[in-house]
């Protein structure tokens with residue numbers, strides 16, 4: 001198969017964002033709203049075309065993407081003509097325009113993965129990719145020394161079915177790290193997964209949200225940010241902000257555009273409950289750090305005493321019986337939820353328990369497969 005590569009960093013690049021399995025459609029619509037071009041969704045990722053400003057905007061504004069990667073190129077790594085598959089891997093990387101992104105002093109660590117391919121040893125592939133990248137950059141900069149003391153440009157290779165794609169990670173810290181969660185409860189949900197669930201639950205600027213198992217407050221805080229259009233990346237920095245190749249104006253413009261979208265004057269309110277007083281403190285603290293505490297109240301309460309008003313949208317991840325409680329105790333909680341959640345309320349619950357609907361006592365209107373880490377779950381949804 002022919003080699004493809006990104007050659008002009010100043011114009012459009014192919015950009016890829018991995019996401020939780022099941023959230024591809026949410027990510028796709030976020031990209032449509034951002035104005036990305038040529039959007040293509042695949043399992044666990046969505047790719048698109050954009051310039052530097054779009055790349056900065058993707059890092060700052062996407063709520064369900066795990067990272068923003070530049071796709072440097074892709075090529076076959078099938079062994080041919082008596083050579084090993086390491087040769088096409090080396091040659092493929094040698095043809096990538098690395099010097100358009102990586103400066104002579106920059107660091108370029110390599111990591112990657114391989115599935116269903118002759119090249120199955122990841123450390124061996126890592127060494128080959130590094131060797132080829134060094135050779136390409138030495139040649140481009142006419143030098144034998146690459147000190148790697150500058151900005152980090154993390155290279156990532158992904159080999160699937162004897163086909164390799166090489167990416168540059170522009171995010172650094174994963175995007176679920178928004179900057180507000182210094183403290184977490186026992187089993188916090190990832191911010192990106194919470195954001196996806198809130199999107200699928202149709203959180204709007206006028207939503208009245210309620211999480212009766214709020215833990216560190218992830219749904220409440222992500223919900224408030226969504227309702228007020230506060231971009232999740234406004235409080236943090238990204239690896240590519242230190243890149244020479246990336247114009248500073250891209251970050252400035254993207255941040256300005258994101259700030260202009262914020263709407264503080266919305267009806268949205270969120271209330272959270274948790275049986276653990278420490279979790280209540282943590283959720284309040286996190287809401288303050290995220291700058292949304294005026295929209296959120298958190299109280300200590302047992303699910304058995306739960307009451308909701310009809311306009312409230314209930315979204316939660318109750319204990320699964322894995323890290324918190326045992327399976328029987330978790331099922332007893334699902335049963336209690338079935339009795340205390342009023343039938344008039346819209347409800348979204350994420351759980352890996354296949355018997356959830358049985359315990360809860362109601363069949364979901366929509367059941368959507370989602371992964372919480374490695375754990376296969378369902379989002380059980382009940383409309384008003």
Ligand SMILES: C[S@@+](CC[C@H](N)C(=O)[O-])C[C@H]1O[C@@H](n2cnc3c(N)ncnc32)[C@H](O)[C@@H]1O
Nearest residue numbers: 187188189213214215216218274275276302303
């Ligand atoms: C899976 S955690 C929720 C994590 C939360 N979504 C977050 O991101 O931090 C479940 C929470 O349910 C709380 N919990 C357990 N039993 C409860 C009960 N009977 N009533 C209310 N909360 C309970 C635990 O203290 C824990 O914080």
